[in-house]
Amino acid sequence: MxxxxxxxxxxxxxxxxxxxxxxxxxxTQEQVDKFxxxxxxxxxxxxxxxxxxxxxxGAPIAHGFxxxxxxxxxxxxxxxxxxxxxxVNYGLNRVRFMTPVPVGxxxxxRMKLLKCDPIEGNGVQMVWEVTIELDGAAKPACVAExxxxxxx
Numbered sequence: 001m002x003x004x005x006x007x008x009x010x011x012x013x014x015x016x017x018x019x020x021x022x023x024x025x026x027x028t029q030e031q032v033d034k035f036x037x038x039x040x041x042x043x044x045x046x047x048x049x050x051x052x053x054x055x056x057x058g059a060p061i062a063h064g065f066x067x068x069x070x071x072x073x074x075x076x077x078x079x080x081x082x083x084x085x086x087x088v089n090y091g092l093n094r095v096r097f098m099t100p101v102p103v104g105x106x107x108x109x110r111m112k113l114l115k116c117d118p119i120e121g122n123g124v125q126m127v128w129e130v131t132i133e134l135d136g137a138a139k140p141a142c143v144a145e146x147x148x149x150x151x152x
């Protein structure tokens with residue numbers, strides 16, 4: 001269920017807390033192929049299903065950047081700020097790809113708000129720790145510090 005915060009101040013009150021956990025999503029070969037087409041990264045470990053079966057992971061794996069690109073989807077699906085007109089990605093402080101993501105596996109995002117500071121333009125800059133969990137894996141697929149600006 002999607003959480004709604006009325007104001008940016010309501011969200012800022014959650015600094016230091018896990019704010020949301022997304023539903024699981026399944027990574028498909030079609031997603032991986034479309035990502036490869038969009039980025040030009042057609043490495044066989046991602047797009048050649050038969051060759052990847054004989055490779056080090058026993059199956060094709062998602063691109064690390066495909067996994068990372070799901071962060072906005074995790075935000076969008078888990079919470080909103082009613083009195084905010086827009087949000088923009090501002091950057092990343094740190095990203096680590098810790099576990100390969102086989103096609104057919106499931107991922108979800110855990111969002112912890114680390115910082116929230118006022119910025120010009122009637123907004124806030126937030127730093128989020130986003131942990132992308134791989135269903136059944138001991139380690140996350142990815143951990144990233146995502147910097148987002150949200151405006152009233």
